Amino acid sequence: MKHFDxxxxxxxxxLFMDDFPAQENLLxxxxxxxxxxxxxxxSIEIEKAEAIQGVKTxxxxxxxxxxxxxxxxxxxxxxxxxxxxxxxxEPIAVVLADNPQTARNAVKAINLExxxxxxxxxxxxxxxxxxLISPPRTFSLGDTSIAWDRCDVVVEGRxxxxxxxxxxxxxxxxxxxxxENNCIRIYAGTQGPTFxxxxxxxxxxxxxHKVEVDVGRLGGAFGGKEDQATxxxxxxxxxxxxxxxxxxxxxxxxxxxxxxxxxxxxxxDFKLGLSNDEKILxxxxxxxxxxxxxxxxxxxxxxxxxxxxxxxxxxxxVKATGICCRTNLPPNTAFRGFGAPxxxxxxESAIHKAAILxxxxxxxxxxxNLLNPGDGFPYGMIFEGDEIRRSWMKLNELYNPVxxxxxxKEFNSVNIxxxxxxxxxxxxxxxxxxxISLNQANALVHxxxxxxxxxxxxxxxxxxxxxxxxxxxxxxxxxxxxxxVKVESxxxxxxxxxxxxxxxxxxxxxxxxxxxxxxxxxxRLLTLARKQLGVQEKDQxxxxxxxxxxxxxxxxxxxxKLVGKAYRDRISLxxxxxxxxxxxxxxxxEEKGRPFAYHVTGTALTEVTLDRLRGTYxxxxxxxxxxxxxxxxxxxxxxxxxxxxxxxxxxxxxEELKYSSETHELLSNSLATYKIPDIYFAPxxxxxxxxxxxxxxxxxxxxKAVGEPPFMYGIGTYFALLNALQECNSEIEPEYSxxxxxxxxxxxxxxxxx
Ligand code: LUZ
Ligand code: MOS
Numbered sequence: 001m002k003h004f005d006x007x008x009x010x011x012x013x014x015l016f017m018d019d020f021p022a023q024e025n026l027l028x029x030x031x032x033x034x035x036x037x038x039x040x041x042x043s044i045e046i047e048k049a050e051a052i053q054g055v056k057t058x059x060x061x062x063x064x065x066x067x068x069x070x071x072x073x074x075x076x077x078x079x080x081x082x083x084x085x086x087x088x089x090e091p092i093a094v095v096l097a098d099n100p101q102t103a104r105n106a107v108k109a110i111n112l113e114x115x116x117x118x119x120x121x122x123x124x125x126x127x128x129x130x131x132l133i134s135p136p137r138t139f140s141l142g143d144t145s146i147a148w149d150r151c152d153v154v155v156e157g158r159x160x161x162x163x164x165x166x167x168x169x170x171x172x173x174x175x176x177x178x179x180e181n182n183c184i185r186i187y188a189g190t191q192g193p194t195f196x197x198x199x200x201x202x203x204x205x206x207x208x209h210k211v212e213v214d215v216g217r218l219g220g221a222f223g224g225k226e227d228q229a230t231x232x233x234x235x236x237x238x239x240x241x242x243x244x245x246x247x248x249x250x251x252x253x254x255x256x257x258x259x260x261x262x263x264x265x266x267x268x269d270f271k272l273g274l275s276n277d278e279k280i281l282x283x284x285x286x287x288x289x290x291x292x293x294x295x296x297x298x299x300x301x302x303x304x305x306x307x308x309x310x311x312x313x314x315x316x317x318v319k320a321t322g323i324c325c326r327t328n329l330p331p332n333t334a335f336r337g338f339g340a341p342x343x344x345x346x347x348e349s350a351i352h353k354a355a356i357l358x359x360x361x362x363x364x365x366x367x368x369n370l371l372n373p374g375d376g377f378p379y380g381m382i383f384e385g386d387e388i389r390r391s392w393m394k395l396n397e398l399y400n401p402v403x404x405x406x407x408x409k410e411f412n413s414v415n416i417x418x419x420x421x422x423x424x425x426x427x428x429x430x431x432x433x434x435x436i437s438l439n440q441a442n443a444l445v446h447x448x449x450x451x452x453x454x455x456x457x458x459x460x461x462x463x464x465x466x467x468x469x470x471x472x473x474x475x476x477x478x479x480x481x482x483x484x485v486k487v488e489s490x491x492x493x494x495x496x497x498x499x500x501x502x503x504x505x506x507x508x509x510x511x512x513x514x515x516x517x518x519x520x521x522x523x524r525l526l527t528l529a530r531k532q533l534g535v536q537e538k539d540q541x542x543x544x545x546x547x548x549x550x551x552x553x554x555x556x557x558x559x560x561k562l563v564g565k566a567y568r569d570r571i572s573l574x575x576x577x578x579x580x581x582x583x584x585x586x587x588x589x590e591e592k593g594r595p596f597a598y599h600v601t602g603t604a605l606t607e608v609t610l611d612r613l614r615g616t617y618x619x620x621x622x623x624x625x626x627x628x629x630x631x632x633x634x635x636x637x638x639x640x641x642x643x644x645x646x647x648x649x650x651x652x653x654x655e656e657l658k659y660s661s662e663t664h665e666l667l668s669n670s671l672a673t674y675k676i677p678d679i680y681f682a683p684x685x686x687x688x689x690x691x692x693x694x695x696x697x698x699x700x701x702x703x704k705a706v707g708e709p710p711f712m713y714g715i716g717t718y719f720a721l722l723n724a725l726q727e728c729n730s731e732i733e734p735e736y737s738x739x740x741x742x743x744x745x746x747x748x749x750x751x752x753x754x
Contacts, residue, residue: 003636004468004482005217005461016219017173017189018250027056029239029249030103032093032110033259034085037119037328037664041083044093045111052109054102056243059094059235063242066205070234072195072227074133077294077331079203079234085114086293087330088665089259094235096243100250121664123267123288123325133295133324139306139591141378142317147282151273155357159270159349159736161342163290163657164263164335164650165668167676168462170219172229172260173250176236184237185212190229191221191460192500197492199230200237208492211237215490218462222647223334225462226500227296228260257669262657263335264301265290266342272350278360278368282317285309285346289339291324292331297338298324303434305339306591307379311347312388312428312601313366314375328664334502336647337711340429344712345652348425349736352719356726356734361405362719363424367392370426380592381430383599388428391603391625391691395424398689399605399623408607412727418609420620421724425604425716429709430596431505431698432581438499439581439597441509445474445517447573451546451560453478456488457510458498464707465636469507470514472632473700477518479543480559504705508597509579511632511700517577524571525562532557532565581698597698600705602626602691604645604713606683610724615746617721619649621685624713627693629704634690641688641710648714650677652738653721721745 008014032044046058061068061080068078081092093110097103120126148154175187184204188196193213201208213233218225232249239247251259266289273282287305291298302322309320320343355362370392371383395401401422408420433439444456455474461467467487475482488494490501499509522543529548530541533555542549546559566573586593607620622645631637654675658667668674697704722734725748732748 003465003639004471015216016170017175017187020175020187020248023177023246025245027096027098027239027243027245027247028100028103029235029247030095030100030107031091031235032095032107032112034081034088034090034092034114036085036114036116037088037121039085039114039116041081041085041092042113042115046093048111049095049106049109052102052106054098055106056096056098058106059096059238059242060092064203064238065241066203069202070199070230071295072297073299074295077296079231087328089330090293091231094239096239096247119328119664121327121329123290123327126325126327127288127323131326133291133326134299136321136323137302137306137591138319138321139309139378140319141376144282144284144317144319147317148273151281152276153354153358154271154273155350155353156271157349157353157736158268159346160267161265161345161738163265163332164655165257165657165674166222166224166262166335168218168220168222168224171251171253171256172225172232174233174236175246175248176233176240177246178240178244182206183210183212184240185214186233186237188213188215188229188233189218189225190215190233191218191225191462191502192227193460193490193492194458194498195227195500196230196233200234203234204237204241213492215460218460221462222336223338223502224260226334226502228333253671254669257674258666259330261292261296261331261333263651264298264332264339264342268346270346270350272354274354274365278365280313280315280365280369283310283315283347283350284319285321287322287342287346289322289324290329290332291326292329293326294331296331296333298332300434301334301339305343307430307434307595308340308343309347310378311344312371312426313347313369314371315369318378320378336644337708338503341648341651341712341715344427345715345738348715348719352722352734366424366426371428379595381594381596385599385695387601387627387691387693388426391601391627392426394625394689394691395603395605395623398625401605404607417613418611419724419727420607420609421720421722421727423606423716423719423723425606425713425719427603427709427712428599428601429712430599431508431705432584432596433499433503433505434595436584436586436595439509439584440499440579441513442495442498442576442578443510443513443517444494444576445514445521445574447521447563449564449567451484451563453480453485454488455485455514456491456494457514458490458495459506459510460490460501462501464640465633466501466506466510468636469633470511473511473514474518476701477515478522480546504707504709508699508705509581513577513579515700516579517575520575520577521573525566528566528569528571529557529562598704600627600709602709602713604716606716606720608717608720608724610721610728610745612728612749615742615749617724617742617745619683619717621687622683622713622716623687625689625691626710627691627704628706629693629697629699630702631690632701632703637706638688640706642686644708644710645686645713646677646682648711649717652715652718653740654681656739656741
């Protein structure tokens with residue numbers, strides 16, 4: 001099974017937002033944004049800009065007919081600023097013109113006067129000033145206060161992880177067109193078509209049924225289009241409502257990088273206590289999350305940080321507190337892993353620090369404390385599987401890390417200028433939206449009279465291959481060829497009230513809805529087949545490879561013929577189905593429940609080589625044992641594991657958001673100054689082994705979600721580099737702060753020459 005879009009992508013024939021065919025009267029939007037991190041809008045003069053030839057109109061907050069509010073969880077974000085601005089890039093006005101260049105020129109001609117106010121960009125400072133997005137939350141297990149006395153070793157420290165730009169290949173954008181009777185169709189580049197529909201309805205002051213949102217595909221998203229695709233789509237729709245003309249908006253790379261939110265930077269304090277025999281007895285952590293100027297998804301992301309504070313380990317006494325801090329940055333948002341990578345980085349830092357103090361290899365502590373079946377998480381759920389230990393053992397079996405360690409010691413003892421390092425990175429990631437209501441999906445399946453099939457769901461194809469999996473699910477349920485199945489665009493008139501394609505669960509949930517809808521139709525067809533063949537017994541008649549079989553023996557009743565007969569007999573060939581992930585509940589007053597359908601786990605082994613003169617490094621290999629359940633598309637899953645790994649590696653190594661010290665303007669605002677991993681930077685060797693796992697889970701056909709968990713294998717690269725650094729000089733006081741750029745490594749090496 002392949003990724004069915006691959007051929008279109010390679011030939012360049014897949015259609016993205018900017019390929020949308022030019023429409024008559026199409027207007028192009030450009031946006032005036034705040035140049036200041038915080039300030040009062042003194043005046044906006046648009047007359048000169050509006051007079052420019054080709055400019056149709058300029059929209060500001062006062063032109064909004066409905067509510068000027070695009071908030072999701074907390075209603076704290078206007079579409080267009082009214083009298084105050086809270087971050088550089090906050091939209092203030094939308095210019096509509098007959099071409100994009102004119103629109104951008106007109107933006108420059110607007111006279112904007114802002115009275116600047118002091119701004120806060122550091123979450124600890126925001127916390128000290130009481131600038132919180134929501135009250136702090138604490139997850140706990142056992143009692144840390146009495147546990148410290150029993151510990152032989154206690155380490156305390158601080159760990160900071162940086163933000164991350166999404167760098168989806170396709171920048172944010174949207175096209176909206178007027179339909180009759182003041183209805184609007186929006187072609188939106190979003191992971192959440194229903195959210196776009198809902199917010200458009202709110203801002204335009206029209207019911208949701210007047211807003212149709214359609215998504216063909218996205219050129220990448222990674223969480224960056226879960227919430228933050230919405231404003232651009234709503235602006236386009238607002239432009240349509242005001243002008244009755246189609247409106248297109250496409251951000252250029254620089255605008256996109258400067259204006260939109262990123263992965264949340266975190267700064268955290270940790271305390272870890274162990275016994276002399278490497279058992280972790282207690283862990284306390286406080287996460288300060290840099291939320292940015294509006295809440296966006298920050299509270300949900302912080303919640304997932306708390307869920308993953310203990311990652312793949314069992315710790316009997318835990319106290320994890322999360323604080324969502326409001327700062328004057330663009331609102332930070334969803335990004336693959338959704339707060340979990342930040343949590344896992346802190347615990348790995350704590351373990352690393354403890355291992356140094358104890359004079360042992362980090363993996364001794366890691367292995368000793370991996371979750372066993374029956375161990376509890378601080379949030380009350382029990383880890384039932386044995387996959388974490390099995391993935392660890394499998395990795396040992398396949399790659400013999402003890403021998404690798406020895407070889408590295410040997411290499412390091414004979415090489416002066418180059419030193420190798422190694423790390424293990426176990427991952428345990430919970431699958432399901434932590435907001436339980438979102439764990440539902442629906443599908444609409446039509447079988448046409450020629451036997452071809454059209455499938456609509458709420459899942460958005462963003463390159464991750466969800467449409468390939470959905471095609472497979474439909475083809476497999478009917479037992480027909482994959483060529484007979486087409487996945488339609490994601491459209492709010494065919495799949496209503498959908499959850500965003502997020503939380504790694506789109507294939508699970510939408511796939512299950514498709515399976516149910518196809519089964520409904522199949523059952524009608526099989527009833528007809530039995531009647532046709534005069535067979536009474538229900539399970540004697542089946543469809544196999546487009547052929548009706550009786551007791552496994554083929555008949556001449558083929559799929560196409562059966563479908564045609566069903567139509568003539570006036571039997572419905574369509575079905576809509578709904579799927580809700582079973583068994584989920586959470587009591588937020590106790591912070592306990594069963595928030596996840598299941599966990600995805602695995603372990604990565606990373607080897608790196610550091611150049612101690614230059615601070616540069618190369619990634620020798622990453623070996624992963626990963627649990628995909630019974631994969632329905634191993635090639636797609638492998639692609640997700642490789643992609644997630646590399647994105648995670650980028651986060652902890654190269655990707656550095658640099659801001660000017662005075663205004664806190666983003667300096668790394670292009671792909672020339674913000675470096676993401678390329679094929680030359682990628683590990684020389686990436687080996688991925690699927691862990692055999694036949695146990696029941698909530699996924700479709702017993703497969704498991706794959707999108708986010710592999711991101712966190714990338715954290716292993718950070719600790720392999722620290723290990724190599726220590727091989728250069730064991731005196732180096734490690735600092736737990738990502739990204740670990742070559743520049744930072746060089747400074748650490750220079751600090752303490754040996
Ligand atoms: N998005 C969301 C997510 O809205 N809720 C979640 O729990 C989640 N988890 C991972 C990624 N995106
Ligand atoms: Mo997400 S981080 O949009 O699954």
